[in-house]
Structure formats: C-alpha cells, structure tokens
Amino acid sequence: MSDLSMVLEATGALVGAGGLGFAKVRAPRVYWSLVGLPVAWGRFTVTYRSTMDVCGLTVQPSRLRAFLTRNVARREVLPVPPKIRRVRGTSTGMRVTLRLPAGLEPADLMAASERLRHAWGVHSVTIAETKPGYVQLRMTGYDVLRRVRMPRTARPEGLAVPVALREDGSAFVRDYRKVPMALTLGANNSGKSVYQRNLIKGLAELPVALVGIDCKRGVEQSAYAPRLSALVTTPDEAAALLDVLVGEMGERFDLLSAHGVSDMWDLPERLRPVPVVVLVDEVAELFLISSKKDEERRERIVTALIRLAQMARAVGIYLEVCGQRFGSELGRGATMLRAQLTGRVVHRVNDKQTAEMGLADIAPDAVMAAGLIPAERPGTAVAADSSGGWAKIRTPHTSRAEAATVCRRFAHLVPDLPALAPFRPLVPADAPVAGPSLVKPLPVTD
Known part of the structure; x- marks a missing residue:
C-alpha cells in the first residue's frame, strides 16, 4: 500500500x-x-x-x-x-x-x-x-504584448477610444480631448493599418463625424463608407475637402464668438456642433507632386492642414495623420505640420531617421525603443506625447471585415453636415441573398 x-x-x-x-x-x-x-x-x-x-x-x-x-x-x-x-x-x-x-x-x-x-x-x-x-x-510579471488581451474595463467617457494594450497591462486610450492631433508612422506590414482599423472601429460607435482621406484610390477606407461623412481618394478631391473643412472651422469660430466662449465644449449641448475626426491614410501622397502644375494644389493642401492643426482643436475638428515617413524632404510645410501633431505612435520603421522624425522632438529616450521593434511582432509600437512620457504598446489584431461590419452596424450615427454632403461616399445596397426561384417552370411541349 x-x-x-x-x-x-x-x-x-x-x-x-x-x-x-x-x-x-x-x-x-x-x-x-x-x-x-x-x-x-x-x-x-x-x-x-x-x-x-x-x-x-x-x-x-x-x-x-x-x-x-x-x-x-x-x-x-x-x-x-x-x-x-x-x-x-x-x-x-x-x-x-x-x-x-x-x-x-x-x-x-x-x-x-x-x-x-x-x-x-x-x-x-x-x-x-x-x-x-x-x-x-x-x-x-510576464510579456503581456506577446498575446494581446485588452483589459475588461469600462469604456472611457467622452471622445476617447481604447485602441491598444500598454506594456504595463493597462489600455492605451486615444483621447481627442487631451491629445487632439496625432501622427502615426510605420513601415509596410508594421501594423499601422491595424491600428487605424481599431481606431475607426471605436470611433464608429461614438457620435462623431468621420472624414477619410485615402489617396490610394480608397483601398483602405472605402470599406468603412457606411460610417464616413466624407471620403476622398485623390489629391485634387482632398484639396477641395480640406478647403471645406477650413470653412467649417471658420463658421464654428463665429459660433463660439457669438456665445462668448473659447472652446466648443463650453457651449450648451443643444448648440454644440458635432466633433469631426479627419483620418489621413498616407500623408506623403498629399505632399508629393509629379509636375509643376501640381504645386498650387500642394500649397492649398499644406496650408489647410497646418491651419486645421493649429486652430481646429477649439472647434472640435481633430486630425489623425498616418504615413510611412514624414520628414522635411516632403517639402515646405512638412516640419511645421508635424510640430502641431502632439500625439505620436511609431511602429516598426526601416531606418533610425524615421523614428527620430516621430519621437526625437518630444521623447528622445523612445527613439531607441522604436528601433528595436521586431518584424515578427506586427502591431507593436511606441506611443509618446508632448509630456515626454512614452510607453510600448501593441494593437490587437482586427481584420478589415470586422471594422467594416461595425461601421455598417452604426451607420445610423452619421451626422447631418451639409458642408460635407458633396463628399459623402456612395454606399452600395446589399446584394440580395441567393435563394430558390419563385417562378414555376413550364414543361416544354412540341
């Protein structure tokens, strides 16, 4: 025994x-x-x-x-x-x-x-x-970024979206009231698009107007058309849309002046305009020109972006700019625009200079961490802001189909903004599901 x-x-x-x-x-x-x-x-x-x-x-x-x-x-x-x-x-x-x-x-x-x-x-x-x-x-106690599981916490109030997991196990929240303008950089297959999908997925559930600028002929953002208030797919259309947004910003400033306040959120709720989030998929496409005749269009775009980045926070217009690289080689105005983008998220990059473009001016200690992100961990990034603090984050994988499904589910939240109506994307009707034919066949007779 x-x-x-x-x-x-x-x-x-x-x-x-x-x-x-x-x-x-x-x-x-x-x-x-x-x-x-x-x-x-x-x-x-x-x-x-x-x-x-x-x-x-x-x-x-x-x-x-x-x-x-x-x-x-x-x-x-x-x-x-x-x-x-x-x-x-x-x-x-x-x-x-x-x-x-x-x-x-x-x-x-x-x-x-x-x-x-x-x-x-x-x-x-x-x-x-x-x-x-x-x-x-x-x-x-362990590597929480190896297998991302977002914490089960209450959704933050206001204009805030949890989009990633921090290295300390807490949620990385994109709060537009605290950080109104942001820049996201990353090489191909670094997870930059997945970060944007999580952002759109969270914003789709909030009462905001989403404006898409995707100069890759809409291959990234066209799937989110049911929830977008505006979508442009060429630099010429982007120039026209940005001019309209600058005009909308002027009208909102007139509203603030008439009521003696300096911030949109100080207005009574019945008078408060709907917040607008502008999502730029590839910012370099707005700066690059192929001929001399495109110079005027480029100047319009750059001027409008800088004006929005400098002043639009007070009237509830926010910029979310993405790109692979964003340096002075893009031309005049690029550095000035980058300086206005407070939040920085840098995924894996191909060279140290790109990491320095995104992080060196606000969190120099984070540059080395961004250069050590391995290629086999897509979605990993370094997030920093003007306070000098930074953290390593990783975005949970979200497919394009998942984000598109959420956009269709909350399509009824698209606000009525007459100024953006000409740029509203055409949403195709759902194709009918194949089923049995209701027509009774007739026998063939001689």
Missing part, C-alpha cells in the same frame, strides 16, 4: 508540475496569479530596502529623524528609501504606491527602472506619477 501511495504522490506531483508548465506558456495570467505573484511579492518585500540602497534611490534622513534614531532608538542612522504606501497585485503584475522623500523625484526612479526589473525578477517596471510626491511602480 505504501508503494501505491508513493506512486500516486509522484504522479500527482508530475501532473501538477506539468499543469504549471502548460499554464506558464498557454495561460500566463493563471500562472502569474498562482506562482509568479506570491514569489515576486515575497522577493519585493524582503529585498526592498537593500535594492533601493544599491540603486541609489535613498536619501539621508532629516536632522530630527537622525537625532532620534541615534540618541533614542540607539541605532545606526541609515539612508531612507521611498516609503511604501500600498502594494496591490493584479492579473498581470503588481502596483506599488510610493511616497517620495525630499530629494528624490520620479525621474530618478525612471532612470533605475531597468535595474529594479532585474532585481525583482519581473518582466518590466514602469513609473507613473500619481500626484505630487507620490509615484506608482507598475510591475509586469
């Missing part, structure tokens, strides 16, 4: 080890919750003070504290690390809230994030400032 129990115990141990190994590969959230989180939590608790000390994240205590420690507690005066306020485990990692002592700033912890990652044996450590004097260490 003892031999049988020994065999059963050994078999159970092997099955348990095999199950944990399977969970580590196929269900990393389960493995992290059962094994990774307790181990990481214990390692963090035991080694916190020594780790902060060797990483240079401690400061000398105040004179009063040093005096009390030396003369009352009769202990050696040691450097003080940030005080732990809260430790919370999640399905992807840990969240640790720290109170910074005088002499430390969030940038000090950001500079040491790679050393902290190795010290505590986690996949990544990112630092986020929650309020003055407090930071949050967001530790990720």
Whole structure:
C-alpha cells in the first residue's frame, strides 16, 4: 500500500508540475496569479530596502529623524528609501504606491527602472506619477504584448477610444480631448493599418463625424463608407475637402464668438456642433507632386492642414495623420505640420531617421525603443506625447471585415453636415441573398 501511495504522490506531483508548465506558456495570467505573484511579492518585500540602497534611490534622513534614531532608538542612522504606501497585485503584475522623500523625484526612479526589473525578477517596471510626491511602480510579471488581451474595463467617457494594450497591462486610450492631433508612422506590414482599423472601429460607435482621406484610390477606407461623412481618394478631391473643412472651422469660430466662449465644449449641448475626426491614410501622397502644375494644389493642401492643426482643436475638428515617413524632404510645410501633431505612435520603421522624425522632438529616450521593434511582432509600437512620457504598446489584431461590419452596424450615427454632403461616399445596397426561384417552370411541349 505504501508503494501505491508513493506512486500516486509522484504522479500527482508530475501532473501538477506539468499543469504549471502548460499554464506558464498557454495561460500566463493563471500562472502569474498562482506562482509568479506570491514569489515576486515575497522577493519585493524582503529585498526592498537593500535594492533601493544599491540603486541609489535613498536619501539621508532629516536632522530630527537622525537625532532620534541615534540618541533614542540607539541605532545606526541609515539612508531612507521611498516609503511604501500600498502594494496591490493584479492579473498581470503588481502596483506599488510610493511616497517620495525630499530629494528624490520620479525621474530618478525612471532612470533605475531597468535595474529594479532585474532585481525583482519581473518582466518590466514602469513609473507613473500619481500626484505630487507620490509615484506608482507598475510591475509586469510576464510579456503581456506577446498575446494581446485588452483589459475588461469600462469604456472611457467622452471622445476617447481604447485602441491598444500598454506594456504595463493597462489600455492605451486615444483621447481627442487631451491629445487632439496625432501622427502615426510605420513601415509596410508594421501594423499601422491595424491600428487605424481599431481606431475607426471605436470611433464608429461614438457620435462623431468621420472624414477619410485615402489617396490610394480608397483601398483602405472605402470599406468603412457606411460610417464616413466624407471620403476622398485623390489629391485634387482632398484639396477641395480640406478647403471645406477650413470653412467649417471658420463658421464654428463665429459660433463660439457669438456665445462668448473659447472652446466648443463650453457651449450648451443643444448648440454644440458635432466633433469631426479627419483620418489621413498616407500623408506623403498629399505632399508629393509629379509636375509643376501640381504645386498650387500642394500649397492649398499644406496650408489647410497646418491651419486645421493649429486652430481646429477649439472647434472640435481633430486630425489623425498616418504615413510611412514624414520628414522635411516632403517639402515646405512638412516640419511645421508635424510640430502641431502632439500625439505620436511609431511602429516598426526601416531606418533610425524615421523614428527620430516621430519621437526625437518630444521623447528622445523612445527613439531607441522604436528601433528595436521586431518584424515578427506586427502591431507593436511606441506611443509618446508632448509630456515626454512614452510607453510600448501593441494593437490587437482586427481584420478589415470586422471594422467594416461595425461601421455598417452604426451607420445610423452619421451626422447631418451639409458642408460635407458633396463628399459623402456612395454606399452600395446589399446584394440580395441567393435563394430558390419563385417562378414555376413550364414543361416544354412540341
């Protein structure tokens, strides 16, 4: 009987080890919750003070504290690390809230994030400032970007769309109220189109007007025609549409002036115009010219884009510009327009210069990270904004058919904008489904 129990115990141990190994590969959230989180939590608790000390994240205590420690507690005066306020485990990692002592700033912890990652044996450590004097260490236990699963959180309010997953396990939200203009760069097959599909899929459910500029004869955006208020497929049509948008912007400014406000969102809801999101699929096609006679059209387009990027935020017109490369070689006005695009998302690029075009002026530290994105991980990108912060993100795969289905489902949300009516795309009627013929056949007689 003892031999049988020994065999059963050994078999159970092997099955348990095999199950944990399977969970580590196929269900990393389960493995992290059962094994990774307790181990990481214990390692963090035991080694916190020594780790902060060797990483240079401690400061000398105040004179009063040093005096009390030396003369009352009769202990050696040691450097003080940030005080732990809260430790919370999640399905992807840990969240640790720290109170910074005088002499430390969030940038000090950001500079040491790679050393902290190795010290505590986690996949990544990112630092986020929650309020003055407090930071949050967001530790990720495993590579959440290997298999993207968006968190089940409530949809953000306002004009915001969750489009990707951050490296720390939270959702990357494209909020047009906070970041009104944005630029997305990426090489072929880098996931730039999938990012735009997720964006359109989310925007289709909101009460906004979507305007598409796709100078590749509409091959990307024509599938979303049921939800688009306007769609142009050639540079000549784009020039005419942008002129109309500039005129619409002027009329909205007149409305703001008449009611004594400086922002569209300060108007009463019954008077507030519908927000407009302009989606430019390949911005280089609007800049490039093939002959001298196209120069005037190019100047119209560039001038209109710059005017919209500079002023349209206040009247609810937002730009979402995509391209493979966007530098000064496109011609006059390209650099000026890029400077107005606050949000930056850079996918895998073919050269370092392209990454610098998108990130060097707002987040120089992110340029190297953008250059290390592997080709076998399409959809991975570096997202940054004018605050200097950046994060690695990955977009969940969304097919063109899925995005088109959502656009058809919410086609009734297309707002009535008379100025854009001439550019409204023609939506073909659904083809009838093949079925049995209702005509009764007649026999052939001589």
